Amino acid sequence: RNPAVRLNYLALVQAPYQQVLPRLVQFERKLYSPDFLQAGLRDYAVALLHTLRELVLPHRKGHFPNVAESSALLEEAFRWDLAKGGYFQNLLLYRTLRRFLRKRPLQRRIYPYENKSLENMLRLAARAECPGCLILGYQHTSITPRHTTFRLSAKEVGVTPLPDRIITAGQITRSYLEQLGGYPAGMLRAGCALRQSTLQPDSEDCRVTGRILVALSSSRFELVDATEIMQRVADARAHLQIGIRPHPEFPLSLLPDPLLKWVRDRAIDLSGTSLHDNLRWCSATAYVSSTV
Numbered sequence: 425r426n427p428a429v430r431l432n433y434l435a436l437v438q439a440p441y442q443q444v445l446p447r448l449v450q451f452e453r454k455l456y457s458p459d460f461l462q463a464g465l466r467d468y469a470v471a472l473l474h475t476l477r478e479l480v481l482p483h484r485k486g487h488f489p490n491v492a493e494s495s496a497l498l499e500e501a502f503r504w505d506l507a508k509g510g511y512f513q514n515l516l517l518y519r520t521l522r523r524f525l526r527k528r529p530l531q532r533r534i535y536p537y538e539n540k541s542l543e544n545m546l547r548l549a550a551r552a553e554c555p556g557c558l559i560l561g562y563q564h565t566s567i568t569p570r571h572t573t574f575r576l577s578a579k580e581v582g583v584t585p586l587p588d589r590i591i592t593a594g595q596i597t598r599s600y601l602e603q604l605g606g607y608p609a610g611m612l613r614a615g616c617a618l619r620q621s622t623l624q625p626d627s628e629d630c631r632v633t634g635r636i637l638v639a640l641s642s643s644r645f646e647l648v649d650a651t652e653i654m655q656r657v658a659d660a661r662a663h664l665q666i667g668i669r670p671h672p673e674f675p676l677s678l679l680p681d682p683l684l685k686w687v688r689d690r691a692i693d694l695s696g697t698s699l700h701d702n703l704r705w706c707s708a709t710a711y712v713s714s715t716v
Contacts, residue, residue, distance in 0.1 A: 432528065434459075434535075436542070463520040471515035479506050505541075514545045521549035530557045537561025537590055539573040547585040561587035562615065567597055576606040591615035635665045637694070637706035640674065641716040647674045650712055651683050658690055667692040669702055 436459075437444055505511050533550055535543065543561075550557050567574055576584060590607065592598040594617025601612055638654055640647055647670055654666050668691050670676050675695060676687055687693060694702055703709075 459517065459520050459524060462523050463516060464523075467516060467519040467523075471512050471519060474515055475506060475512040478502075478511065510541070514541050517542065518545040518549050521546060522553050525549060525553035530554045532558045532560070534560045534562060535587075536564050537587065538564045538571075539576075539584070539586075544585050547587065551585060559587040559589075561590045563590060563592045563597060563601075565593055567600060574601060575604055578606065581606055581608060586611065589613055593617055634661070634663060634708070635667065635706045637702050637709045638666060638668045639702075639709055639711045639716045640668070640670050641711070641713045642671065642674075644674050644678050646712050647671075647676075647678060648680065648683065650710070651679060651687065654691065654710070655683070655686055665692065666690070667694045667702065667706065669694040669697070669699075672696075 437448070502511075530550060531554075533554075535546065537543065547559060550559060564571075586607070588611075590601070590612050592601060592612055592614050595614045596617070598612050598614040601607060605612075636654070636657075638650055640650055651668065654668070658664060658666055668676065668687060676684060676693060679687065
């Protein structure tokens with residue numbers, strides 16, 4: 425609301441770049457600036473040299489001090505990240521973000537907090553170029569025992585570049601992280617909890633007939649696999665009605681022709697429809713990722 429405050433969005437563009445980048449250029453109301461295009465040859469060279477050095481000497485002592493009981497596991501994870509290119513990408517992002525922030529310094533930064541290595545690079549770059557910037561991490565919705573990045577040991581807290589505040593999705597997750605996360609006192613603040621009122625179905629008919637809402641989220645593989653599963657379900661239970669709500673970035677048109685024909689003949693395409701209406705329509709939801 426303050427006209428003096430300018431809001432900028434920073435996003436990591438995912439492949440396939442040949443399809444995504446031309447779409448971003450077409451936007452007229454918002455300007456998108458790919459971060460990696462701002463990198464200079466020196467940035468690429470330095471990131472590559474650091475990566476090659478770690479590849480040649482992955483056994484070097486001192487990577488993970490004082491964690492002898494899990495050092496083999498950590499070394500294996502480190503080598504995997506090196507080989508997959510994640511280490512190089514993180515180093516390059518750190519350098520290009522520093523270039524970006526020199527031109528556009530930040531006063532406040534809000535981002536989804538998962539405590540991943542990519543986030544650490546973002547935080548380190550902001551700390552280096554914008555020392556007075558307030559960094560707020562908004563807790564990623566899903567927190568389960570397998571989300572180990574949310575849980576820190578005393579040694580990790582001392583070296584991990586944490587945000588100034590972590591806003592949790594309500595008091596329940598704040599209490600969970602206070603008890604098990606190992607965060608410094610005062611860092612966690614309870615924010616808005618995710619709530620959904622109980623919805624009454626449109627009619628008793630949906631309870632009897634059975635309407636399944638398939639809600640998809642993150643990839644073409646998920647789209648194809650989930651649709652194949654629903655095809656088998658429909659073959660076994662002919663009375664079920666199946667509605668498929670794909671992610672906007674992964675439309676039904678990405679399905680192989682036989683599966684796409686099955687959706688058109690047997691299922692209901694819920695692309696671009698109201699989620700509220702979808703939830704009122706269905707009697708059960710099927711999903712792969714809880715982030716949906």
